[in-house]
Amino acid sequence: MARILIIDDDKSVGVALRQLFEYEGHRVHICYDGPSGLLDYPEVRPDVTFLDVKMPKVDGLEVLGYIRKEEPAAVVIMISGHGTIKTAVEATRRGAFDFLEKPLDTDRLLVTLRNALTVRGLTDSVERLTQEIEIHHDIVGASPAIRRVLQQIEMVGATDARVLITGENGTGKELTARALHRRSTRASRRFVEVNCAAIPSELIESELFGHVKGSFTGAVSDRAGKFEQAHRGTLFLDEVGDMSLAAQAKVLRALQEGDITRVGGTRPVSVDVRVIAATNKDLHEQIENGEFREDLLHRLNMVTIRVPPVRERREDIPMLIAHFADLTPANYGVQYKRFSGQALEALRELDWPGNVRQLKNAVVRLMLLSMGDTVAPDDVRRYVSALGSEADVPERMMAMETLSEFKEAAEKAFIEMKLRDYEWNVSEAARRMGMPRSNLYKKIERHGLARSR
DSSP: OOEEEEEOSOHHHHHHHHHHHHHTTOEEEEESSHHHHHHHHHHHOOSEEEEESSOSSSOHHHHHHHHHHHOTTOOEEEEESSOOHHHHHHHHHTTOSEEEESSOOHHHHHHHHHHHHHHHTOHHHHHHHHHHHTTTTOSOOOSHHHHHHHHHHHHHHTSOOOEEEEOOTTSOHHHHHHHHHHTSTTTTSOEEEEETTTSOHHHHHHHHHOBOTTSSTTOOSOBOOHHHHTTTSEEEEETGGGSOHHHHHHHHHHHHHSEEOOBTOOSOEEOOOEEEEEESSOHHHHHHTTSSOHHHHHHHOSEEEEOOOGGGOGGGHHHHHHHHHHHHHHHHOOOOOEEOHHHHHHHHTSOOTTHHHHHHHHHHHHHHHOOSSEEOHHHHHHHTGGGGSGGGHHHHHHTOSSHHHHHHHHHHHHHHHHHHHTTTOHHHHHHHHTSOHHHHHHHHHHTTOOOOO
């Protein structure tokens, strides 16, 4: 745990930095002008100081000079809303460790703090911060389950290996794909996303491979498809299990031969694309049902990364809540509210069938609707606890973004209801639903259903 001093006349900046650094486990002291910062400095004995340049009474550069005079080894990071090369050079000349411009970026702040703590020799804090910034603070969590995902991203990201990302709706499969892209040698090129479930089957080929003028009604000009748009970059095929067999055949050819042909065209176009795919379906079951090509699966899953559902990483829930709570004021224009320990525990006990996406929506709802400056257990019971109840299922389903998500949630709710009706007699439930018992067992496993005690 490091001691951090913040000297900035902008109170909103001070509060935001305090929330960020206290969340990382550090002790934070704030002063809102230069003189009070100089008075408190000997008592706080900070390991790192964040110092604003433009302040009333005493300028930040003057404060820096006083601090460095009294403690030559002091680590001071200057921050400014009016950064210029001249100011940055002068701050460096006077001994500043680094210079950051407002608006402050969370990733850059954490990287700079990590480097500063390295200089101070605080290795434990450095290791913790390194874990937090591994994936630019997008994938939040420290549980063993999410650490495995982060480690896989670190190991595979820099290669050109194709990756299949699996996981339930709302777990963060797209974030994982984007993290892989940022870790790759293609990071400076485009990341092109295709939601295979959201595009009508008759248009998916045109969307992926493009078309030539006059190839079908409405094709008024030549158009490049997603493969061409992602040339030398990354193509993310989200919900790849919903792709038509005809489109699957063309994707397989593109992966095998490295070229594509536009709909209605005859000239092959060479493409250099790294493909990352994601699905919430059991592709092996789809292969058995003749809905997915086995040879395409072999091409797509050189490496498989499974993103765990929230129920398998409950220890991350308080961290996720803090992360979303920090983002909510700027995104929705509401006052920041902290969550009481009892509220956090109540949220931690919920099942979150919609996973991280549902949790994020719940945090926003609580900060919008709860009274006062603290979210209490009563607020959780009033505004969130009913999310998992049968009475709320239709509303929750209608809030989903795609037909694929809706169908998946409806199937889960239907199977769970039938299993309860027949007291978890799987054979009888399967007979009544008109499906093979083996299929029902697979669906029970896929949806993570379990008999309540």
